[in-house]
Amino acid sequence: MVESINEPNLRVNDLVINNTWDVHKMNHLIGENLTREVVNSVGSLQQAQDTMIWLPDKNGLFSSKSAWDIIRMKFQKLDWSCWIWNKWIPKKVAICIWKATFNCLPVDVQIRKCGIPLVSCCNCCHGGHEEDLEHVINKGDFVMEVWKRVYAELGIHFIALQGWKERAQGLFNRASWHSQIGILYSMIPIVVIWQLWRRRYRARMEGTSESFSLVVGNIMYWLNHIASNVNKVKRLSCVDRALLSRFGVKIVELKKCSA
Ligand SMILES: [Zn+2]
Structure with a gap:
């Protein structure tokens, strides 16, 4: 220097x-x-004449997208993001899960943290309970029964003493884009949390109380619907085949290699 x-x-x-x-x-x-x-x-x-080159973009050309990418605040990349933001998940559902991930869903405890005093009472237990996010999507009486049933339907061992993020991570760990069952696993936490939050929202805002069978039925419908829309797979084991059949999903066969 x-x-x-x-x-x-x-x-x-x-x-x-x-x-x-x-x-x-x-x-x-x-x-x-x-x-x-x-x-x-x-x-x-x-x-030759000088040429202006925008280094942040690989092609050397300036774009507002690349400029925004430089000035925006970036958080650490979340491993789950690819399971949440993809073509299978409607945007409103993805936003709901994203808010849950960053503790931004407006549950009572969160509203209190913003300085608004209120008496908290959940909409999922007979006795009433303080409403925090963990309670609404994982630990409430009604909520836990829903998780248990979904796990049972899919043949997954249920562990009661898990936080919701730990539960979701366990399912995302099984997820894969290469098989129908892998995609199905990735959708479970998203669809379950979405339906649980939707039920809470309707109970709080519209005074309706969706039954256990309705919530579980909706979850199973969406999981089945998404898995049935998969049109290409790279893996299909016998276990996958049995599980998909039991679940009523139309099985996508592996494409045979031409000789
Ligand atoms: Zn409750």
Whole structure:
């Protein structure tokens, strides 16, 4: 690094002779190593006109998208994002799950944290319970029964003492884009949480109380619907086949390789 040189009025142009760097003069001013670095990296001197290049984009062209990408605040990438933001999940559902992930769903405890005092009472237990997110989508009496039933229908071992994120992570760990059953696993936490939140919303805003069988039926319908819309798979085991059949999903066969 060069802190200063003895010629304060020197311009870059003074170091160019006949469109080439004046290497001798540069060596004298900044040393051989830096001269070599400047000559190799600052760009070759050419006859062509200068062109503006936007480095943040691979093609060198400026776009508002790339500019926004630079100035926006970025959080650490979430492993789940690909399971939430994809063609299978309607946007309103994805937004609901995204809000849950970042603790932004307006449950009573969250509203209190914003400085609004209220007496909290959930809509899912007979005795009433303080309403926080964990209760609404994982631990409430009604809610836990829903999870248990869905796990039972899909032949998954149910662990009661799990937080909702741990439960979702366990299912996302089984997920895969390569098989129908893998896609189905990825949809379970999303569809269940969406339906549970929807039930809570309707209870709170419309005074309706969806029954256990209706909520479970809706969940099974959506899981079946999404799995049935898969049209291409790379894996299909016997276990997958049995589970899909039991679940009533139309099985997508592996494409046979042509000889
Ligand atoms: Zn409750």
